[in-house]
Amino acid sequence: MEERRDEFAEAGARARRALVREVEADGALTDPAWRAAFTDVPRHLFVPYYYVPGTGGYERLWSGGPDPGRRDQWLRGAYEDTAIATRVRDGELLSSASQPSLMALMLHALDVRDGHDVLEIGAGTGYHAALLCHRLGAEHVTTVDLDEEITESARTHLAAAGYRPAVVAADGARGCPERAPYDRIVATCAVPSVPYPWLAQCRPGALVLTPLSTGLLLLRVRDPAHAEGRFLATSAYFVVLRGAAGRVPRPDPAGDEGFGFLWGLVGGTLDRREALSLWLRERRPERERFGVTVSGDRQWAWLDDPGGPYAWPLPDA
DSSP states (O other), X not given: OHHHHHHHHHHHHHHHHHHHXXXXXXXXOOOHHHHHHHHHSOGGGGOSEEEEEETXXXXXXXXXXXXXXXXXXXXXXXXXXXXXXXXXETTEEEEEXXXXXXXXXXXXXHTOOTTOOEEEEOOTTSHHHHHHHHHHOGGGEEEEESOHHHHHHHHHHHHHTTOOOEEEESOGGGOOGGGOOEEEEEESSBBSSOXXXXXXXXXXXXXXXXXXXXXXXXXXXXETTEEEEEEXXXXXXXXXXXXXXXXXXXXOTTSOHHHHHHHHHHTTTSOHHHHHHHHHHTTSOOGGGEEEEEETTEEEEEESOTTSSOEEEOOOO
């Protein structure tokens, strides 16, 4: 691992600087602390191989390939501002490395401060946890994944890059109580509703950022039984959380992206005609008009106002 890392260190640093300039130009990287993290953390160490679409399905690119051209292709791909398929089984995507600009947007929204303790749900390659470690110190970062192969791989990648946060193989829907309490929880996998154990493991005033439907929900936690927040403006498509809370409504593939987001929230309550009528009547509402409230053993999505006429129960977490 050390030899391979040295081989690509110089070219990786150049590619990394170019990626940071690209993300910065798009307005997704404004905090100097996160800019330093994206500049310093070598993403290629976290994706020693990955998969790209080919004529017969996914094809693997890897750092140790015998063809220099394919190795160059691998390194370029590691620093493109795109999501990367990192784990495929029987043609099904199991895990991916998120698009760097989306990571930057999420990390900015998370509003971490020095001394904060962060729980990440979905270890992936370990790259997102490495960015958090760079910003906060590894002792403040915990990352959880249900798949032991994924956690072991993430742990190896993190160590190769010089970071040693807590990497735990467990059901992310149950959080990680042994490392609680947390100031921030961030999920890199989609959920159908907010798992209640997350809130119970938060300090008062903590933030929870999680993909839900095809959006990113940012909640402020008041106490273990109450949280509320709105969706960010951006769309977001993540692999589904496997485990206790892993059933996510499918967005409507035939509709507009905005309607697909609404359908992901209300599909268990309204039929498609009712949902479409609502969406058109409200003049195609943007994601940031929607929010979620958690109160006791209930949680619901809403449009504009938590106590308004448009509210829909979310499935049990």
